Amino acid sequence: MEFLIPPPAQEFTGRQLVLLEQSRLDEAIQQIKDLTHLSSIATASDLEQEPDRHQKADIIVLKILGVAIINQPIDATQLQALGTASADTTTPILRIEPEQSFYALMDISDRVISEPRSDVAEAISLQYFQGYRDGVSCLVDQLTQQNNAQLVQQGKGLFQTTATTWADSTKVTWGLQATNVVNSRYSGKGIKIAVLDTGFDLNHPDFQGRTITSKSFVTERGSLLPVQDLNGHGTHCVGTACGPMSPKTGMRYGVAYGAEIYVGKVLNNNPVIPRGFPGEIFQGIEWAISQGCHVISMSLGSPRTPGQVHNFYHDVIDRALQAGSLVIAAAGNDRKNTMGKTAVYTPADAPAAMAVAAMDTNEQVAAFSSFGDSVAGGQVDLIAPGVDIYSSYISTSGYTKKNGTSMATPHVAGIAALHAEANPGVRGQALWSLLIRNARRLPLSSVDAGAGLVQAP
Amino acid sequence: MRVLVLISDEYRDRILEVAENLKAPGMKVDQVLNTVGVIIGEIDAEKLSLLQTVTGVSKAEEEGEPYEAL
Numbered sequence: 058m059e060f061l062i063p064p065p066a067q068e069f070t071g072r073q074l075v076l077l078e079q080s081r082l083d084e085a086i087q088q089i090k091d092l093t094h095l096s097s098i099a100t101a102s103d104l105e106q107e108p109d110r111h112q113k114a115d116i117i118v119l120k121i122l123g124v125a126i127i128n129q130p131i132d133a134t135q136l137q138a139l140g141t142a143s144a145d146t147t148t149p150i151l152r153i154e155p156e157q158s159f160y161a162l163m164d165i166s167d168r169v170i171s172e173p174r175s176d177v178a179e180a181i182s183l184q185y186f187q188g189y190r191d192g193v194s195c196l197v198d199q200l201t202q203q204n205n206a207q208l209v210q211q212g213k214g215l216f217q218t219t220a221t222t223w224a225d226s227t228k229v230t231w232g233l234q235a236t237n238v239v240n241s242r243y244s245g246k247g248i249k250i251a252v253l254d255t256g257f258d259l260n261h262p263d264f265q266g267r268t269i270t271s272k273s274f275v276t277e278r279g280s281l282l283p284v285q286d287l288n289g290h291g292t293h294c295v296g297t298a299c300g301p302m303s304p305k306t307g308m309r310y311g312v313a314y315g316a317e318i319y320v321g322k323v324l325n326n327n328p329v330i331p332r333g334f335p336g337e338i339f340q341g342i343e344w345a346i347s348q349g350c351h352v353i354s355m356s357l358g359s360p361r362t363p364g365q366v367h368n369f370y371h372d373v374i375d376r377a378l379q380a381g382s383l384v385i386a387a388a389g390n391d392r393k394n395t396m397g398k399t400a401v402y403t404p405a406d407a408p409a410a411m412a413v414a415a416m417d418t419n420e421q422v423a424a425f426s427s428f429g430d431s432v433a434g435g436q437v438d439l440i441a442p443g444v445d446i447y448s449s450y451i452s453t454s455g456y457t458k459k460n461g462t463s464m465a466t467p468h469v470a471g472i473a474a475l476h477a478e479a480n481p482g483v484r485g486q487a488l489w490s491l492l493i494r495n496a497r498r499l500p501l502s503s504v505d506a507g508a509g510l511v512q513a514p
Numbered sequence: 515m516r517v518l519v520l521i522s523d524e525y526r527d528r529i530l531e532v533a534e535n536l537k538a539p540g541m542k543v544d545q546v547l548n549t550v551g552v553i554i555g556e557i558d559a560e561k562l563s564l565l566q567t568v569t570g571v572s573k574a575e576e577e578g579e580p581y582e583a584l
Contacts, residue, residue: 254583324583330582331582332581332582332583333581334516334577335518335578335580335581336552336577338581339518339547339552340545340547340554347549356583357583358584359579369518369575372520376549380549389584390584461584462584
């Protein structure tokens with residue numbers, strides 16, 4: 058028979074932790090004394106010299122951290138007074154919380170014992186726990202199916218085996234809902250996004266009156282092609298990254314409606330597979346950096362054999378990041394290994410580029426989305442909506458739905474612009490960090506989804 | 515063939531000098547990208563290895579396969 062020492066329950070010590078404004082410590086301590094009628098103070102350095110004072114001091118102050126520990130239990134009136142003071146933004150008392158006990162986190166194997174021990178509070182038979190677990194699981198499944206869909210959309214629910222399903226509404230695409238763009242107050246205002254692709258439909262009705270800076274780097278038969286997009290891929294990507302808040306017709310499909318648009322044509326107009334040479338793409342990157350673009354979106358790539366490293370392009374993109382331009386690239390659409398090659402494509406495999414995988418409406422990895430291998434940089438960093446993505450196009454209607462890691466990439470690019478606007482001055486690696494930290498973890502392997510689903514601020 | 519030359523970090527502020535030096539082994543220089551430190555041009559295939567020896571060159575490679583829209 059085996060016994061399990063249960064994991065520690067949440068336990069409060071009876072003390073209060075108070076966060077103080079660091080530039081107004083003396084004022085804050087005085088305010089605490091006034092509100093609690095406690096008087097004896099000890100600082101961390103006092104306690105070093107006289108450890109016994111710890112028992113007698115009413116308030117222990119950690120000056121460097123700006124924290125006060127109220128060492129005596131206080132009554133409800135005093136607690137409420139402190140709570141009111143912390144809610145008042147003019148006071149130097151910022152927060153108050155009851156102190157909880159912290160424990161060493163033990164591995165489960167350390168907590169399974171063969172006989173009950175007198176020095177351990179409880180040891181319960183493992184069988185009992187297993188039965189309890191099964192009962193709770195059943196209950197959770199029943200509850201979550203009913204209530205969880207809504208909670209998950211608010212970021213509060215439990216992960217569940219039946220997935221959330223997103224859908225376009227009449228007002229906005231599913232992609233902008235799943236990434237929380239719909240709830241964001243940011244538009245990318247003041248932020249420059251470069252989309253390096255097949256160019257753009259400069260006559261598209263949704264972008265008249267919007268300033269677009271553009272340049273072509275593609276030569277065919279000796280002459281430079283015009284920026285005008287004759288394939289549609291570039292128009293679709295620009296639409297997702299920067300489309301307007303209120304399109305002329307139909308639902309909203311664009312993230313950073315206030316961003317400044319820079320279109321670099323680095324892919325040709327081939328109706329089936331637009332192509333561009335590395336040299337032309339580097340010129341596009343150079344141009345985007347020289348224009349001061351915060352974000353460079355590249356929905357393009359070339360297959361890479363797992364384990365293969367392209368050092369040259371890695372150096373170029375390193376330099377782009379150092380120069381303050383965050384390169385966001387599509388991971389590749391080759392999951393099923395149809396070409397005998399898989400793994401994150403180049404240039405997404407550059408360590409300094411963010412590689413974006415594609416997600417479907419069920420929050421699953423898209424059937425085509427490439428995954429990472431073990432080469433440095435060859436991993437997926439984020440996942441974003443990439444199936445049934447509606448955006449601007451060169452068709453008669455002016456819109457179409459497309460699938461691809463190409464569609465996921467401009468979601469991240471637009472959202473990067475929102476984060477850049479929300480955090481003035483943040484660029485390059487620091488902007489990368491913001492995107493990762495704010496991603497919504499999904500119950501998907503990081504090989505497929507990186508840090509998770511990109512989220513708008 | 516089309517060739518891409520990556521300038522080493524120490525020479526990035528002297529990229530034009532390196533561009534000049536690339537002409538001696540026979541490279542025709544088309545583009546000089548100051549910020550990313552890349553020089554693009556053309557050279558006969560058999561002379562590619564000569565470019566690697568030019569001062570300030572980190573890597574010299576034949577321009578690879580085209581990238582495709584994803």
